[in-house]
Each structure stands twice: as structure tokens, then as C-alpha cells.
Amino acid sequence: MNTSPEDYLKNIYIVKETVGKVTTSGLAEKMGITAPAVSDMISKLAKSGHIKNIPYKGFELTKKGEETAINLIRKHRLWEVFLVQELGYEWNKVHDEAEKLEHSSSDELITKLEEYLSFPEYDPHGHPIPDKQGKIIKQKVIPCTELEVGDIAEIREVSDASQEVLGYLTKVGLRLNVKFSVVEKINFDNSVQIEFENQKIFLSEKLAKNIYVRKSS
Amino acid sequence: MNTSPEDYLKNIYIVKETVGKVTTSGLAEKMGITAPAVSDMISKLAKSGHIKNIPYKGFELTKKGEETAINLIRKHRLWEVFLVQELGYEWNKVHDEAEKLEHSSSDELITKLEEYLSFPEYDPHGHPIPDKQGKIIKQKVIPCTELEVGDIAEIREVSDASQEVLGYLTKVGLRLNVKFSVVEKINFDNSVQIEFENQKIFLSEKLAKNIYVRKSS
């Protein structure tokens, strides 16, 4: 399954956002390809002015590269909204579908789709949708793992990459905007126990890392 | 711009429908590529069982190939309906957009889209939409060029390939379901003059060939 140059830019942007640092091997793992493939594409994208690259030292998106990345993210998220809101998809099934559609839709189509959907601000996983000019309003959120016992928090965002995580959240009743309190925290394995709607739930580290919240008190 | 194997199947199906006969060079021209490229892909598709091929003699779709072709056409036409009906596209702008989307949507997505659109029977150009089982109800239509003076006919289908043709039709007020009569026929250049809604219009051969009608008396 061949990836497009655009896809690299998008993933660089996202890894930078979520992990903080982008490396050749990190990107390779995220994209399910090998490091040399990444290295190769990085230098191509450097030539075309989308990336600033210093071999062996690191790379980052240029303004141009970031614009392309954000435009693709915009397409992805708007399609996700359409799939969930209009076609009735479950939130854990839309990622892959949107991944394909984003590459097959013109800017004009997306403009029309955005209007059709009444200019949604967030995608089904709580991620903000960049506007036509590439402006994106980032929420201030922290992963569940950073909460302390007694904290009360509200779910604002969930990572959309893993179907299993999303499926599990749905199963136990966790959705966006759910408010919960931290009952227990086990530093040993970084898991947390939370309470919401009169039930207690264990979140493993893997799960907790994918849930982003805003403390509400 | 690389074409997928599926696209060949679709184009074979369509050329067979509209022209009657499919040749290597004919397909190449339709697809905007060279004959060797077609020849090459034909033998690959023969190996995979989508096409029955006798070198130098001709080729045709197998049942399997036809199913794939029809499924792609189904996707194309449903997307066209969506673009026109929901997003407000003009009918002469949807072909290229649908051409891309059709390759990026799963069968499941199309099933949901079809329901969302309330199971439309025709696309914006009057082409029938195959159902999930690949069943397609072909209209009995004839090109305008086959009409005689005095005939009254109704527009049932227009070719969607040419933006210019569709744009022109819109400009002069011709749409699907418009009823008209043939005022004059010039056998010399195969053009016809028609009358509808109290105006007279000349249709060149090129135009007339792309308008399919049903005689109504």
C-alpha cells in the first residue's frame, strides 16, 4: 500500500503534536514502513521545499509543508464528521475510510462539504478542524495519565488511530464530554481507576494515554 | 496520473456499452494512455481472471471482471448524485471528482451512502445506478442523431465525459426530461435543429451524439 508524499507531511505534523519530537524511526513506525523509506522521502520533500532537513540531525516542516499537512488533516476530519454524523458510522470505524477519502477530494469539494456540515469545529474524536485558511484552534488538554487522585476531568479528545481503544471506550460507556473523577492511581503500572455515572472503571496505561481531558476543578 | 487495474475494467465496460466494440487502441484513446499500456494491463487482467483475452483477436470481460466494473460504476454514480443533490455541484463538474472518490470508498461506505441518498435510480446524467447485487436496469435510448424530422423525443441521458458539452446544454436550457421536436435535419453534417419551450436550437453532430433520448410518439 503506497503512501503519498502528502501523507508524510501529515504524519510529521501529527507526531510532532502528540509526541513532541519527530524522528526518522518514529515516523517509520507510525506509518508502518521502514526507516530508509522515510529517510528517502524526507530528502525529496526537502528538495521540494516542504521540509527543512539537516541530515543526521533532524527535520521539520516548513511553512509550506505545514500548510499541506494541515489541509490534509482538515479533509480527514471533515470526512470523519460526515461519516459519523450523516452516514451513521461508529466513531471507531471512520479513521481508515477518511484516510482514503482525504486524498481523493479537491479543496473545492471540501469547502462545499464543510458548509454542508454547517462548519463543524471538532471531529468525532474531539480534534479541532482547521478552517480553509489553515487556522486551527488547539485545545489545552492533558492525557489521563497526568491526572491525580481526586481530580475531576472531562473527556475532550481521544486518539483515533486505534479501533480497539475506541471500541473499548464505547463498550464501557466513555464518550466525549463525559465527566469523571479519579478514584485511584497505581503508579506502578501507570493505570488509573475512574468513576463516572455511578460506575468504576480501570484504565490501563495504554488506554489512559489515548484519552485527553480537561481538568474541571 | 496512474490508473488502477479496476479502471481498465470500468472503461472496457463503458466503451462496450456506448461504442459496441472494445479495441486496444480505442480503450487507449478513451483512457488517455498508449496502446502498449493497455495491451500490458489486458494480459495482467487476463491472468487474474477478469478478462478473456485472445492476443491479436480481442478481449472481453469475464463475469468476475464485469462485476468489478459494475461495482466501480455504482460507486461513481452514487457519488455523482451526492455531489449534485447534496453539495450543490453543477452536473458538468462532478465527473472528475467522482472519478477520484470511487476508488477511495469501501463497499460498506457506498451501501450507507446509497441509503442516505434514498436509493436513487439514476445519476445526474440519467445513467442508471447498479444496485448492490450489480443489477442494472438499462434504459432503451437512442442518440439524437437517429431521430427524424417531426419526431418528438425526451432527453433521458447525456454523456458525462465532456464538461464542455454539458456546460453548453445547461446554457441553452437543455436538461434531463426535456421534451422537444425535431424541426430540421441536415444529413450533410449530421446536425439537427430542435424546438423546445418555444425556442429553436441547433445541435451539431458532436452534441447530438452525446444526447440520448426516448421517442415519445
Next chain:
DNA sequence: GAAAGAAATTAAGCATACTTAAACCTTAAT
């Protein structure tokens, strides 16, 4: 500050959908 280990890059090669140029059938005309 030298050596070992880790990470990144370069090299060589593969698959695929193309291209142009050459070779090959088929057919139609005399």
C-alpha cells in the same frame, strides 16, 4: 576522548503503471 551501540542514510534492487521503439499479426487491396 576512544570505543561500542544506536540511529540515520546510502546503495542496490523490486513492483507497478507507464513510455517509445521495434517486432509481430491480421486484414484488405490488388
Next chain:
DNA sequence: ATTAAGGTTTAAGTATGCTTAATTTCTTTC
């Protein structure tokens, strides 16, 4: 029936996004 013309296929080579293997560079450790 032979040949010329035309369409079809094969051959050779290109671009692109990958792979594994080899090499280079960086970083960490002592």
C-alpha cells in the same frame, strides 16, 4: 496469393514508493 497498411504486442527503459543490506554519523559510556 502477395504485399502494404494498420493495429497489437513485445522489448527496453523510466518514475516512484517501497524493501533489505551496507555504510555512515551521532551519542553514550567508561
